[in-house]
Amino acid sequence: MSSQMLNRQAVSARAFGRAAGRSRSSVRVMASAKPLTFSKYQGLGNDFILVDNRHTSEPVVTPEQAVKICDRNFGIGGDGVIFALPPVGDTDLTMRIFNSDGSEPEMCGNGIRCLAKFVSDIDNAAPRKYKIHTLAGLIQPEMLADGQVRVDMGTPILEGPKVPTTLAPTQGSTVVQQDLVVEGKTYKVTCVSMGNPHAVIYSCDGEPIKIDDLDKELAALGPKFERNAVFPARTNTEFVEVISRSHVRMVVWERGAGRTLACGTGACALVVAGILEGRVDRNQVCRVDLPGGPLQIEWRQSDNHIYMTGPAELVFSGQLRA
Numbered sequence: 001m002s003s004q005m006l007n008r009q010a011v012s013a014r015a016f017g018r019a020a021g022r023s024r025s026s027v028r029v030m031a032s033a034k035p036l037t038f039s040k041y042q043g044l045g046n047d048f049i050l051v052d053n054r055h056t057s058e059p060v061v062t063p064e065q066a067v068k069i070c071d072r073n074f075g076i077g078g079d080g081v082i083f084a085l086p087p088v089g090d091t092d093l094t095m096r097i098f099n100s101d102g103s104e105p106e107m108c109g110n111g112i113r114c115l116a117k118f119v120s121d122i123d124n125a126a127p128r129k130y131k132i133h134t135l136a137g138l139i140q141p142e143m144l145a146d147g148q149v150r151v152d153m154g155t156p157i158l159e160g161p162k163v164p165t166t167l168a169p170t171q172g173s174t175v176v177q178q179d180l181v182v183e184g185k186t187y188k189v190t191c192v193s194m195g196n197p198h199a200v201i202y203s204c205d206g207e208p209i210k211i212d213d214l215d216k217e218l219a220a221l222g223p224k225f226e227r228n229a230v231f232p233a234r235t236n237t238e239f240v241e242v243i244s245r246s247h248v249r250m251v252v253w254e255r256g257a258g259r260t261l262a263c264g265t266g267a268c269a270l271v272v273a274g275i276l277e278g279r280v281d282r283n284q285v286c287r288v289d290l291p292g293g294p295l296q297i298e299w300r301q302s303d304n305h306i307y308m309t310g311p312a313e314l315v316f317s318g319q320l321r322a
């Protein structure tokens with residue numbers, strides 16, 4: 001796309017933004033002189049623009065540019081931009097991610113599966129395990145022979161103030177089934193961090209969540225949790241319906257990305273919450289049905305680590321010309 005086209009689109013985007021009540025004045029047109037080489041990957045429909053940024057320690061795309069690139073009408077389209085950066089310490093590489101609103105989260109579960117597949121594809125590497133440095137610490141995805149990716153997601157963070165949330169703890173320092181009133185309804189919230197914050201909800205007003213009932217409300221309800229004052233860093237929010245003690249179904253409103261088809265860290269957080277609430281068994285793999293497809297999640301008793309197994313697929317590669 002020429003910069004002239006981008007300018008024209010940016011102008012129309014600004015006008016569109018004003019008309020639609022969105023402030024687009026902060027969106028700067030990509031000013032980089034060099035074309036951006038990228039690959040689009042998706043994990044259960046949670047889609048990302050991946051950039052091989054291992055030649056320098058600073059992302060070659062700014063958060064403002066990421067907003068434009070993620071725009072599904074005026075850009076490539078995606079839930080975020082993910083960078084493969086040089087390693088830190090004895091890791092293989094570093095991951096950073098900008099959400100589609102330009103904010104930078106600590107971690108991304110579907111995204112790190114896509115990153116492992118991306119690096120494996122461009123390096124033409126045999127299936128292997130990667131040690132990846134992230135803002136959430138060391139995360140280790142492993143390419144499996146069947147093309148899936150199994151990720152050691154590390155340990156969950158359960159202390160309320162570290163999630164972070166100001167909701168009062170209910171079990172020691174952990175916030176499990178704490179009341180939160182939103183739009184006149186009382187939700188039972190369990191707070192779990194996977195490096196990024198998650199509010200997990202299995203029941204409301206004393207009734208179990210029914211995903212089909214929630215579907216239409218999510219767009220209005222999600223932001224009321226994401227930007228609720230009890231979540232000082234905002235939050236991802238998962239609404240979960242129990243199918244069995246090893247099978248659940250969810251919808252998600254993501255911090256900085258809104259409604260997505262899948263959230264890997266969210267799937268991990270909701271299994272931990274389900275176990276803490278006594279709804280899900282711990283000594284087995286739990287199938288989590290996300291709108292984009294299933295993930296297999298296990299919170300292993302032996303090492304307290306969470307393991308996530310799921311797909312990561314290339315959609316297309318391209319160049320965004322300056």
Ligand SMILES: N[C@H](CCC[C@H](N)C(=O)O)C(=O)O
Nearest residue numbers: 105108109110196263264265
């Ligand atoms: N929006 C999330 C980051 C992406 C998480 C999600 N896409 C995943 O797969 O874990 C946040 O701001 O914490």
